[in-house]
Amino acid sequence: MQYRTGTDAFLHGIRTLMPLTPGVIPFGLVTGVMAIEMGMSPGTAMGMTLLFYSGSAQMVALQLLHNGVLPVAIVVTALIINLRFIMYSASLAPHLHHLPRRWTWPLSYLLSDQSFALYSLRLSAGQPDRFGHYFYAGTAIGMWLTWQLSVLAGVFLGASIPESWSLSFAIPLSFLALLVPNLRSAASLGAAAAGGLIAVLAIDMPYNLGLVMASTGGVLAGLLIERFRRSTVNTMDADDAERETP
Amino acid sequence: MSDLALWGLFVAVGVGTFVMRLSFVELYGRWRIPEVLDRALRYVPASVLAALVLPAVVYPNGHSEFVLGNPQIPAAVVAAWVAWKTRNTILTLAVGMGALWAFKFMGS
Numbered sequence: 001m002q003y004r005t006g007t008d009a010f011l012h013g014i015r016t017l018m019p020l021t022p023g024v025i026p027f028g029l030v031t032g033v034m035a036i037e038m039g040m041s042p043g044t045a046m047g048m049t050l051l052f053y054s055g056s057a058q059m060v061a062l063q064l065l066h067n068g069v070l071p072v073a074i075v076v077t078a079l080i081i082n083l084r085f086i087m088y089s090a091s092l093a094p095h096l097h098h099l100p101r102r103w104t105w106p107l108s109y110l111l112s113d114q115s116f117a118l119y120s121l122r123l124s125a126g127q128p129d130r131f132g133h134y135f136y137a138g139t140a141i142g143m144w145l146t147w148q149l150s151v152l153a154g155v156f157l158g159a160s161i162p163e164s165w166s167l168s169f170a171i172p173l174s175f176l177a178l179l180v181p182n183l184r185s186a187a188s189l190g191a192a193a194a195g196g197l198i199a200v201l202a203i204d205m206p207y208n209l210g211l212v213m214a215s216t217g218g219v220l221a222g223l224l225i226e227r228f229r230r231s232t233v234n235t236m237d238a239d240d241a242e243r244e245t246p
Numbered sequence: 247m248s249d250l251a252l253w254g255l256f257v258a259v260g261v262g263t264f265v266m267r268l269s270f271v272e273l274y275g276r277w278r279i280p281e282v283l284d285r286a287l288r289y290v291p292a293s294v295l296a297a298l299v300l301p302a303v304v305y306p307n308g309h310s311e312f313v314l315g316n317p318q319i320p321a322a323v324v325a326a327w328v329a330w331k332t333r334n335t336i337l338t339l340a341v342g343m344g345a346l347w348a349f350k351f352m353g354s
Contacts, residue, residue, distance in 0.1 A: 023335035030339075044252065051260030060298060061259065071247065071255045078259045081294050082266055087287045089270040097274035108268035169318060169346055170339055172302035173325055177338035179295040180329035188292045195293030196300035203301050203310045211297050218293020219286050226285065 002129070009131035013118070013138020017146075020114050024143070025150040027055050030170045032154020034062050037168075042155045049151045053109065053144065056178070057081045059171050077211055088116045092136075095123060099133060107133070110140035112147075186229060191222030317349035 003009035035045035052058045057078040064074045088111055096104055119136040122129075129135075183189045195218025202210030247255075303322045306313055325342030332338070 026336055026339050044249075047253070048256050051256040052263065053260075054263055056295075057259065057263065061255070063298075063302075065247070065252075071251055075255055075258045075262070079262045079266070080290070082259075082263045083287060083290055085263065085266040086269050087284065089267055090284075093270040093274040096271050104271050105268065108271055109264055111267040166343075166346055166350070169321070170343060172299045172318075172322070173339050173342040174335065175295045175299045176322060176325055176342070177329045177335040179292065179299060180326050180338075181333040182292060188289060191289040192292040192296035196296035199297035199301045200304055203305060210301075211294075214297035215290065215294045218297060219289045222289030222293065223282075223286055 003131040003134070006131050006134040009134035010138040013135040013140075014142040015138075016118050016135075017114065017139045017142040020118075020143075021146045024055075024114065024146050026170075027174050028147050028150025029154035029157065030167065030174060031055060031058055031062070032151040032156075033158045033167060034059070034154075034171065035151075036155055036158025038062060038066055045155050046148075046152060049148060052078070053112070053147070054078075054082055055147065056175070059174070063171065073209070073212075080212065080215060084113075085111055091120060092116070095119075096133060096136075103133065107137060107140060110137075110144050112140065112143050114143050115139040187222045187226040190225040191218040194218045194221035315353055317346055317353055320349050321346035 003012070031049070032045060035048065036042070040048070048058060048061075052061070060081055061074050061078050064077060069077075089108070092111075096107060099107075115136060118139045119132075122132065122135060179192060183192055195214045197214075198217045199210055199214035202213055204210075205213065299322070303318045304316070305311060306316055306318055321342055324345040325338050328334075328341045329338040
């Protein structure tokens with residue numbers, strides 16, 4: 001579809017985002033509830049949400065604050081979790097770099113897994129698209145509003161949720177919900193297995209070093225399996241090889 | 247932690263994340279992402295997420311103390327199965343919490 005105006009493209013971006021919001025809202029609610037349960041004021045919780053604008057990094061930071069981990073280790077861990085944005089940035093750069101900074105800076109702040117996925121799917125359709133960045137802006141702003149409002153709702157619900165509901169279990173659960181559907185190759189399965197196992201064994205390491213070790217170990221395992229499979233794949237027939245690559 | 251340290255932490259993560267999001271959009275054409283790093287980055291979500299989930303499920307108290315009859319373990323297995331089958335975040339959360347409450351109820 002070609003857009004006649006920027007507004008058309010922007011509104012189409014918002015409409016395209018809509019089906020993804022049911023997956024985002026519970027995650028936002030839980031984040032808001034957690035922040036309040038940890039004793040943060042609503043202002044502090046929302047300040048954190050605005051500055052981070054990254055659900056998984058924020059959840060992890062909350063968990064680590066709760067465990068009393070050293071602040072420097074929390075910053076490093078949150079940034080490690082967000083390293084994927086470098087990859088997204090590299091992938092979107094050819095389509096956004098020509099815009100002036102009043103576009104690229106806000107659009108970069110608004111980059112999320114969801115808007116990246118939607119925009120790159122649209123780009124992979126391949127046609128030149130004069131108003132493509134308006135479409136991206138629509139998905140990105142829609143996502144931002146969904147996230148901020150659902151965390152805000154969680155912040156105000158927070159105090160009214162009793163301890164016996166074990167709502168803190170919702171955090172590992174929501175990570176699990178993000179993790180499991182993405183384990184579609186032997187290499188990512190190996191990365192997850194190694195990461196999880198090292199983290200369980202290294203739980204008593206100080207300053208959350210266990211998580212850093214586990215993440216590094218997981219990535220190495222993924223790379224090794226990928227290399228191993230690539231060398232065995234060469235000896236198999238091409239059909240199988242194609243199915244194995246994610 | 248003091249309020250100042252807390253806000254310092256938020257700003258550090260916020261600025262760092264913004265710089266990563268902007269990185270290649272700003273520097274496009276000046277340098278390319280090395281191929282090994284590009285491949286390594288693809289395994290970051292799987293290994294980090296698993297490293298967060300497993301200890302949180304196995305050790306409900308946050309340290310290396312294995313709790314006998316920990317209801318989080320069967321609940322997580324049920325939730326993982328739902329996530330694998332449906333790829334649905336809400337359903338995974340709902341079934342996982344429901345399973346936790348059910349296993350807790352049966353255990354007590």
